[in-house]
Amino acid sequence: MFDFRCSAGKMSEQQRFCHHHLLLSPLLLPFLSFSLFLAAAAEIHHQNPPPAITRFQQYLQISSAHPTPDYTSAINFLTSFSNSIPSLQSQILYFTPEKDKPLLLLTWPGSDPTLPSVLLNSHLDSVPADPSKWVHPPFSAYHSSDGKIFARGAQDDKCIGIQYLEAIKRLIEEKNFSPLRTVHISFVPDEEIGGFDGMAKFVKSEEFKALNLGFVLDEGQASPGDEYRVFYADRQPWHIVIKAVGMPGHGSRMFDNSAMENLMKSVEVITKFRDAEFDKVKAGLAANSEVISANPVFLKAGIPSPTGFVMNVQPSEAEAGFDLRLPPTADPDAVRRRIAEEWAPSWRNMSFEITEKGPLRDHKGRPLLTPTNDSNSWWSVFKQAVTSAGGKLAKPEILPSTTDARFMRQLGIPTIGFSPMRNTPILLHDHNEFLKDSVYLEGIKVYESVIKSLSSFADSS
Numbered sequence: 001m002f003d004f005r006c007s008a009g010k011m012s013e014q015q016r017f018c019h020h021h022l023l024l025s026p027l028l029l030p031f032l033s034f035s036l037f038l039a040a041a042a043e044i045h046h047q048n049p050p051p052a053i054t055r056f057q058q059y060l061q062i063s064s065a066h067p068t069p070d071y072t073s074a075i076n077f078l079t080s081f082s083n084s085i086p087s088l089q090s091q092i093l094y095f096t097p098e099k100d101k102p103l104l105l106l107t108w109p110g111s112d113p114t115l116p117s118v119l120l121n122s123h124l125d126s127v128p129a130d131p132s133k134w135v136h137p138p139f140s141a142y143h144s145s146d147g148k149i150f151a152r153g154a155q156d157d158k159c160i161g162i163q164y165l166e167a168i169k170r171l172i173e174e175k176n177f178s179p180l181r182t183v184h185i186s187f188v189p190d191e192e193i194g195g196f197d198g199m200a201k202f203v204k205s206e207e208f209k210a211l212n213l214g215f216v217l218d219e220g221q222a223s224p225g226d227e228y229r230v231f232y233a234d235r236q237p238w239h240i241v242i243k244a245v246g247m248p249g250h251g252s253r254m255f256d257n258s259a260m261e262n263l264m265k266s267v268e269v270i271t272k273f274r275d276a277e278f279d280k281v282k283a284g285l286a287a288n289s290e291v292i293s294a295n296p297v298f299l300k301a302g303i304p305s306p307t308g309f310v311m312n313v314q315p316s317e318a319e320a321g322f323d324l325r326l327p328p329t330a331d332p333d334a335v336r337r338r339i340a341e342e343w344a345p346s347w348r349n350m351s352f353e354i355t356e357k358g359p360l361r362d363h364k365g366r367p368l369l370t371p372t373n374d375s376n377s378w379w380s381v382f383k384q385a386v387t388s389a390g391g392k393l394a395k396p397e398i399l400p401s402t403t404d405a406r407f408m409r410q411l412g413i414p415t416i417g418f419s420p421m422r423n424t425p426i427l428l429h430d431h432n433e434f435l436k437d438s439v440y441l442e443g444i445k446v447y448e449s450v451i452k453s454l455s456s457f458a459d460s461s
């Protein structure tokens with residue numbers, strides 16, 4: 001074992017590891033051999049990985065990072081894998097005139113096509129990765145001796161896209177299973193830049209309507225603990241800019257209602273609001289994503305001079321920007337009123353601009369969330385399926401950021417965010433993003449159970 005590792009072809013982490021060992025005191029050697037033995041025993045898949053791991057690595061090796069995600073290679077890879085799975089049909093959809101943003105839609109027909117279908121969604125793209133900050137190149141899919149597979153997208157969210165397919169492959173080829181409901185699998189472009197040319201356009205299309213969806217699974221997040229995390233809503237970002245105007249004046253004069261004074265009064269009010277929300281989190285009364293966050297992001301005032309700012313003039317204008325995140329339980333009208341009356345009141349000579357980056361209500365005016373209780377029978381089926389695969393779900397959460405799930409929830413389609421990665425540090429968008437091989441393979445088993453149950457689910461309106 002030891003020799004084999006040390007003779008590995010190129011200079012690898014293991015090799016450095018081995019060289020390092022040669023320098024160690026002979027007194028430590030018995031202990032070291034024992035720990036190496038243990039490490040090797042845990043290393044089930046590393047030297048001779050199963051095809052599912054190899055395919056995961058191949059998908060990860062496609063450069064999917066913005067600003068130039070290689071959609072063509074991703075679609076080619078996924079299409080050729082899905083062609084190898086009997087009964088999967090595929091089509092590529094485009095929603096931009098340039099046809100540069102393909103969306104791959106796979107379909108596994110159910111025996112009763114009149115029943116609402118199930119959609120398994122993931123995105124093709126990733127956020128950028130700076131190779132200089134990574135131990136292994138971000139698109140190498142390097143498989144370390146302790147089972148970690150390093151790649152941008154390993155957690156967010158190429159893992160789930162290919163796990164869906166592996167699970168379906170096994171259900172067909174090993175379990176001879178055929179679904180009652182039709183199952184669709186979508187691979188969408190541009191999620192990481194807002195989804196505007198991807199899922200946002202797809203949900204408005206005739207092709208989407210024709211899917212007649214009953215339930216959607218989309219991406220979630222890793223869980224450092226033993227329970228799988230599950231998400232029933234997103235928070236919606238609002239960008240707020242408040243602006244104060246007032247009499248300009250000499251820096252030496254004391255007078256009321258300058259632009260700076262008025263802006264700072266508002267900043268004080270907003271800070272109090274922020275503290276009150278944050279106190280609920282600190283007191284354990286709410287999770288971070290269940291309160292309204294309000295964070296200052298810019299201040300703009302002063303008269304520039306060659307050396308910085310003119311110091312003896314009180315300016316006539318001042319601005320501040322805030323990033324707000326609203327959970328679906330927040331009342332958007334109440335927040336708008338608060339901004340108009342308390343944060344930027346016109347009587348204080350203030351004005352404001354709100355840019356709402358997404359809706360908080362669905363097409364019927366209901367809060368944008370998927371119920372995770374008995375009122376939603378899809379939820380019960382999903383939860384039961386995870387349990388019977390040996391998993392346990394944590395208390396459902398609101399995702400602190402946004403995903404494409406919001407587009408389906410807006411149409412009133414129950415959508416759960418779920419990426420089966422437990423005992424895994426949360427590394428999405430981080431340097432050295434990785435997923436352990438054993439966690440990846442366990443996820444396939446979870447999806448086998450989940451896809452089987454959801455697609456067999458007979459009784460729903």
Ligand SMILES: *[C@@H]1O[C@H](CO)[C@@H](O)[C@H](O)[C@H]1NC(C)=O
Nearest residue numbers: 246247257258262347348349
């Ligand atoms: C608002 O502006 C008007 C006109 O410049 C001024 O008379 C008034 O004092 C200002 N009020 C406040 C509260 O800033």
Ligand SMILES: *[C@@H]1O[C@H](CO)[C@@H](O)[C@H](O)[C@H]1NC(C)=O
Nearest residue numbers: 369370371372373374375376
């Ligand atoms: C289920 O959850 C929804 C959404 O949170 C809530 O409005 C509803 O009252 C709950 N129903 C039951 C039966 O608990």
Ligand SMILES: [Zn+2]
Nearest residue numbers: 123156157219
């Ligand atoms: Zn993602």
